[in-house]
Amino acid sequence: MLSFNTDDLRPQDRFDYWCEVRARNLFGVTISLKPHERQNFRGRFAAVPAGGAIISEMQASSYWVSRTTADIARAPGDSLCIYQQLGGASWFNSKGGGEFVVAANDIAISHTDLPYLTRPATAHGFDLRVLKIPFTGRENLVRLARGLSPSLLSDNPRLKTVISASLAALAADCARNPDNDFDLAVDHLAQLALLAQGRVRHGSPESRAALRSGFLHAARDVLARNMHRPNLTPAAVAAELGISPRKLHLLFEPTGMSCARTLTAMRAAEALRL
Numbered sequence: 001m002l003s004f005n006t007d008d009l010r011p012q013d014r015f016d017y018w019c020e021v022r023a024r025n026l027f028g029v030t031i032s033l034k035p036h037e038r039q040n041f042r043g044r045f046a047a048v049p050a051g052g053a054i055i056s057e058m059q060a061s062s063y064w065v066s067r068t069t070a071d072i073a074r075a076p077g078d079s080l081c082i083y084q085q086l087g088g089a090s091w092f093n094s095k096g097g098g099e100f101v102v103a104a105n106d107i108a109i110s111h112t113d114l115p116y117l118t119r120p121a122t123a124h125g126f127d128l129r130v131l132k133i134p135f136t137g138r139e140n141l142v143r144l145a146r147g148l149s150p151s152l153l154s155d156n157p158r159l160k161t162v163i164s165a166s167l168a169a170l171a172a173d174c175a176r177n178p179d180n181d182f183d184l185a186v187d188h189l190a191q192l193a194l195l196a197q198g199r200v201r202h203g204s205p206e207s208r209a210a211l212r213s214g215f216l217h218a219a220r221d222v223l224a225r226n227m228h229r230p231n232l233t234p235a236a237v238a239a240e241l242g243i244s245p246r247k248l249h250l251l252f253e254p255t256g257m258s259c260a261r262t263l264t265a266m267r268a269a270e271a272l273r274l
Contacts, residue, residue, distance in 0.1 A: 001178065003046035015041040018060070028075030033063040043126075048174045051182035053079075053133040055171055057086070060126040066117045077112030080145040082131040082193050084108075084167055088124025093117045096149030107163050109193045110150035129167060133190050141190060144199045151197070158242055159196045162214030166192065169217040188213045215241060216251045223263050227270060234259040 004021065006014040015038040022045050023031040033041065043060030085102045092108065093099045094116035101121055102108050110116075112132065120126055135141045153160050170185050191210035194200045200207055222237050237259060238248040252259045 001046065001048045003044075005044040006042050007044075011039050011041075014038070014043070015063075018043050022058075023065070024075075027067075028071050028077060029065050029067045030071055031063050031065050033061075037061075037063075048178060050131070050170055050174045051184070051186035052137055053131055053182075053186045055129070055131045055167075055174060057129045057171065058126055062120040062123070062125045064117070064119050067112075067115055069115055072113045072115070077132065078135050078146070079112045080133045080135070080141055080148070080190055080193060081110050081112050082107065082133070082163065082167065082189060083110070084129045084164060085127070086129055087127035089121040090126070090128070091119055091121045092150060092152075094150045096147075097151045100152045102152060105164065107153040107160055107196075108150055109148065109153060109197055111146055111148040114147070114149060116150055129171060131167060131170070131186070131189060133186055138187070138190065141194075144194050145190075148197060148199070153196050156196060159192060159214075161241070162211065162218050163189065163192050163196065165218035165221045166214045168221065185213070212251060215243065215247075216255075219248060219251055219259065220262065223259070223266055227263060227266050232263065 006018060009017055015033055018041065019031055022043070023029050026045075026047070041061045041063070043058070045056065045058045045060075047054050047056035083102070085104055085106050085108075087104055089101055089103045091099075091101050094110075094114060096114060097110065097116075100108075133141065135146070153163070166185070166189050170182060170189065173180065173185070174182065187206075188210040191200060191206050192214055195202065195207050195210065218241055219237055222240050223232070226232050234248055235245050238245045241248070248259055252262060255262070257265065
């Protein structure tokens with residue numbers, strides 16, 4: 001795991017360090033901030049490997065970020081990128097994807113090697129999670145995802161829900177068990193991202209498997225968020241996800257525990273924690 005925090009540095013050194021370590025070397029981008037604003041700059045960053053990919057989280061003060069053609073030539077990423085805004089909002093502009101704002105909990109998807117310009121749209125600054133999936137070892141992504149212009153996933157709430165839940169589950173699992181094999185989880189997320197962008201078919205075996213995995217993560221998320229509700233039932237969970245109770249039952253069947261038993265186990269674990 002890679003992590004660092006500018007709080008350990010002198011205020012006058014923080015932004016220069018962030019420029020060199022996080023921006024230039026890790027992400028291959030150019031960043032800028034007015035000199036008089038640098039004294040108050042703060043940032044923290046953490047990244048962990050996940051099935052040949054990298055999942056990272058970052059919180060930082062506002063500044064301008066650009067990925068120029070020179071940046072791309074110097075540090076090509078050649079990866080599928082899934083970006084989730086955890087808090088605040090960010091303004092984004094790219095030649096192919098146009099101009100849009102990524103609000104809190106929104107998802108954006110792109111190929112890393114296309115120029116763009118971005119900056120937080122609120123005083124909250126940067127607060128994001130990014131999954132970067134290299135094409136190396138995943139040759140199917142080269143044809144499907146290369147040249148994918150940055151765009152906002154906003155017209156499919158169900159896919160947004162399953163991608164968000166899958167990203168959160170992957171981040172939590174990587175933190176708890178960094179030595180586990182996360183290849184399949186990363187493959188499912190790549191498939192969901194391509195599905196959201198219309199690059200793959202809904203009915204393919206890969207898409208169905210990714211959707212089952214994503215809806216299971218989303219169902220567990222609904223249970224975890226609402227376990228305090230005495231009237232929480234499998235039917236209510238299914239309704240929130242927009243699926244049938246039978247489909248919800250089929251999601252949990254391979255786990256060996258029904259939705260109701262999973263809820264009971266979550267409540268027991270929370271009671272023990274308290």
